[in-house]
Amino acid sequence: MANFVAQWAEGDTLTIYVEYGTQGAAGFEFGQTSTTLNGDPLQAFTTDTVLNFKLVASQRSFTVTSGNNQTGTVGSALATTIEVTILDDYGNPATGLAITSSGDGSATALAATDTNGKSTTTWTLGTTAGAQTLTLTTTSYGTATVNATAIPDAVSAAKSTVEAITPVVADNAAVSTITITAKDQYENVVAGKAVTVAATGSSNTLSSPANTDASGVSTATLKSSVAEIKTVSATIDGVQITDTAEVVFNPGPAARVGVTPGTATIASDTKGSVELTATIYDAFDNVVTTDDSTAVTFTLTDGAYTSLSNTTDANTLDVTVTDGVAKATVYTVAGQVPTPPASDGVNVTAGALTT
Numbered sequence: 524m525a526n527f528v529a530q531w532a533e534g535d536t537l538t539i540y541v542e543y544g545t546q547g548a549a550g551f552e553f554g555q556t557s558t559t560l561n562g563d564p565l566q567a568f569t570t571d572t573v574l575n576f577k578l579v580a581s582q583r584s585f586t587v588t589s590g591n592n593q594t595g596t597v598g599s600a601l602a603t604t605i606e607v608t609i610l611d612d613y614g615n616p617a618t619g620l621a622i623t624s625s626g627d628g629s630a631t632a633l634a635a636t637d638t639n640g641k642s643t644t645t646w647t648l649g650t651t652a653g654a655q656t657l658t659l660t661t662t663s664y665g666t667a668t669v670n671a672t673a674i675p676d677a678v679s680a681a682k683s684t685v686e687a688i689t690p691v692v693a694d695n696a697a698v699s700t701i702t703i704t705a706k707d708q709y710e711n712v713v714a715g716k717a718v719t720v721a722a723t724g725s726s727n728t729l730s731s732p733a734n735t736d737a738s739g740v741s742t743a744t745l746k747s748s749v750a751e752i753k754t755v756s757a758t759i760d761g762v763q764i765t766d767t768a769e770v771v772f773n774p775g776p777a778a779r780v781g782v783t784p785g786t787a788t789i790a791s792d793t794k795g796s797v798e799l800t801a802t803i804y805d806a807f808d809n810v811v812t813t814d815d816s817t818a819v820t821f822t823l824t825d826g827a828y829t830s831l832s833n834t835t836d837a838n839t840l841d842v843t844v845t846d847g848v849a850k851a852t853v854y855t856v857a858g859q860v861p862t863p864p865a866s867d868g869v870n871v872t873a874g875a876l877t878t
Contacts, residue, residue, distance in 0.1 A: 582614035585664040588641070594672045597709055598628075600647045605630070607659055607667050609640045616640030620661045627655035627673075636661075648673045650709040676707035678716055678762045685757045687745070687768035692775050693809055695728070695748040699770045703732060705739040705759045712739025716760040720745075722770070724753040735759065750774040750809035773813055774847075775805035780819065789855055791828055796854045803847040811847040818842070819849040830856050 589606035609617040617640045622633040627649035633642045646657050648671060657669040684704045691697045701720060705713040718732040718741040725747075732743040745755065755768045782801050789795030801819045803811040811817075823829055823838040831840040833854045842849040 581612040582610055583612045583664065584608075584610045585659075585661065585667045587659075587667050587669050590646070590669065592670050592672075594674060595648050597648055597652055597673045597676055597707070597711060598650045599676075600645050601671060604643050605646050605657070605669050606641060606643045607633075609636050609642075609661065609664050617664070620664065622659050622661045624657055624659050626657040626669075627651075628657070630657055633659070646671065650711075652707075652711040675711040675713045676709065678705050678713050678760045679708045680762050680765045682706040682708060682710050683757075683759055683762075683764045683766065685755060685764055685766045685768045687755050687770045689769065690771035690773050691746075693747050693750040693772035693807060694775045694805075695726075695746055695807065698744040698746045699755075701732075701743045701745060701755055701757075701768065703735070703741045703743070703757045703759065703764070705735045705741075712737075713759075714739055718743075719758045720755060721757075722753045722755045724751050724772075725749050727753065732757075745770060747772050748807040748809075750805075750807075750812070774809035774811045775807065777803045777811050777814060777817060777847075778806040779804050787853075789853070791855045793833075793855055793857050796833070796852050799851050799853060801842070801844070801849045801851075803844055814844055814847045817844045817847075817849075819844060821849075821851040823853070828855055829853050 586608055587605065588608045590601065590603040591605075593601045593603055595601045607622065609620055611617045616636070616638060618636050618638055620636045620642075622636070622642050624630040624633065624644060628647045630644045630646045633644045636642050644659075646669065648655055652673050652675045655671050655673050657671070659667045659669065683706050684702075686702045686704075688699045688701075691699045703718050703720065705716050705718075707713055712735075714735050714737050716735045718735060720729055720732055720743045722729060722745055726749040727745060727747045730744045732741040735741045741759075745753070747753065750772050753770045753772060755770060757764045780801055780803055782799055784797070784799070787797040789797050799821060801821070803814050803817055803819075805811055819842050821831055821840045821842065823831060826836070826838040831837040831851055831853060833852070836856065840851050842851055
């Protein structure tokens, strides 16, 4: 009786190939038959016949032979079909093996391995940009991993955004920072795209935004000397973005007061009146609509035939502005104006603004 003892590191696979000997002895055959030893690191085989053993490494493999490490667009099928090849311990094609898939996106069903040990699938990437993997699994041969890089889809008009800081002062110095973010239909940010911005209204100064950065973001600034609500819009890579941003430009501090009308002719002897409007303006002639506190004093310098009250003789009247505007009415009083003229002329001028 002859003994054969094989020893190897735990977990290794050892193939015993019977090179020649007595066919059928102890269950071994020579030629294309082998026994793979797994499990305990020490096993012994006993036979009544002297056998000559040749020890060879297993050639079993499950590999991706085509289509690995591609780059494609999110949500789209990769250009090259994924192909895997399975070989048995002797390096021969392993046929008829079922393969399943799991991972990012989706893959078409794989047929059982053919006579060449091959099977193929078309991989449609998931919708998140970045590294993606597809894991293929089959019984007894483990897994094979396919890697790919998913890049964002085209800029989406509906998903991209425009934001702006508001309010700001319309002093031609303060700026609103506009932030434009490029996104695809799956809300992945899109880098490296050209951006343009526009704003409604007048007397605007817009800076030129750079291409979107790695975060899909580009910024611009807007300043103006006209107080109004302005709407900011943007295009990214030639796509008009649906989203817009409103920027409120408020007037600056009070700088002067204006009175209208400048000249009026009204009938005398309590038969005529004229309304005067005092308006508070900033340095850029915007009405200071945010002013509800400035007191305006209306004064008649020649009140012989006029009054700032229709019930008493009043040469002065204090009025607090509302939304930057104060009003007063000049009335004619009883008594005939010497003729000519048969009316009372009123000339209006604005004094200096004091705060």
